[in-house]
Amino acid sequence: MTHSETPETRAAARTVVVSDDRDGQRLDNFLLGQLKGAPRSLVYKLVRSGQVRVNGGRAKADRKLEGGDKVRIPPVRLEEEGDKPTPPRGFMDALDAAIVYEDARLLALNKPSGVASHGGSGISFGAIETLRALRPGQSLELVHRLDRDTSGVLVIAKKRSALTEMQALMREGSSGGDGFRKRYLALLTGRMPDGVMTVDAPLHVGLRQGGERHVQVNPSGKPSLSHFRALERLGGHSYCEVRIETGRTHQIRAHAQHIGHAVAGDDKYGDPVINKRLRDQVGLKRLFLHASTLEFSLDDGKTPYLLTAPLAPELLDVLDRLR
Secondary structure, eight states: OOTTOOHHHHHTOEEEEOOGGGTTOBHHHHHHHHSTTOOHHHHHHHHHTTOSEETTBOOOTTOBOOTTOEEEEOOOOOOOGGGSOOOOHHHHHHHHHTEEEEOSSEEEEEEOTTOOSSOBTTBSOOHHHHHHHHOTTSOOEESSOOOTTOEEEEEEESSHHHHHHHHHHHHHHHTTOOSSEEEEEEEESSOOOSSEEEEEOOEEEEEOTTSOEEEEEOTTSBOOEEEEEEEEEETTEEEEEEEESSOOTTHHHHHHHHTTOOBTTOTTTSOHHHHHHHHHHHOOOSOOEEEEEEEEEETTTTEEEEEEOOOOHHHHHHHHHHO
């Protein structure tokens, strides 16, 4: 018995058998579905403390579940629906207006810079929590994530079958397939050479003091492949198209730094002197990295999708001022 449990609460724990259509789902996401309204931080705390068990044993939050697994879920008292804080109305309206595509299975958002894909780490409401507040009767799940500072196409699944198929496409892409074709637009500092520059450099995610993630090129890292192509040279810098074949944390930002052409406005991997100059001279106050298009096919290739998100007005203004 853990210190946080009593005989009374132990008796109230429940065991849920994972259905076949949840095969491959991460434990943390499964728990979020079971504990409606629970903050992600609480789910991680329950897993870390050993109160959640899979087939009788402790498990990590990123464990992939299999159909038939038995998950012990401890009793959790959540706030009543009416007591739960909701995102500010203005924020909800802004994300509602940012929806660029929707059908019966999927919803695509042109995520603004500064908005996290999901809440946690001191962020009360990310894109997914806000969309759920907008659509309280719908089942919405993130298909993938974008860095908080990166804007652009973010896809949300409205049906479990679509989520499962798209996650399979993402796994295919991370192993060298073309399941997900991602195109970004970025302003890189300095003058990039003509043609396509391919960066094939493994990336390792490390933690700095305070728990902040920092990614570096390192032989012990995961294989990572990016392709940079200059579209236009502006004010001594390069407006580029970037295509990535793997989806590592901070991949474009770390690869751009590695080749000596950091993403403009990047306060983690960029040059503070250049960033200040761009801020003062052309008003760039954010990371100039935008997920422009996402291309894939569902139904075993029968239903193609090409989702696009236009550049934000503040980025268009920066380009105009550099010209």
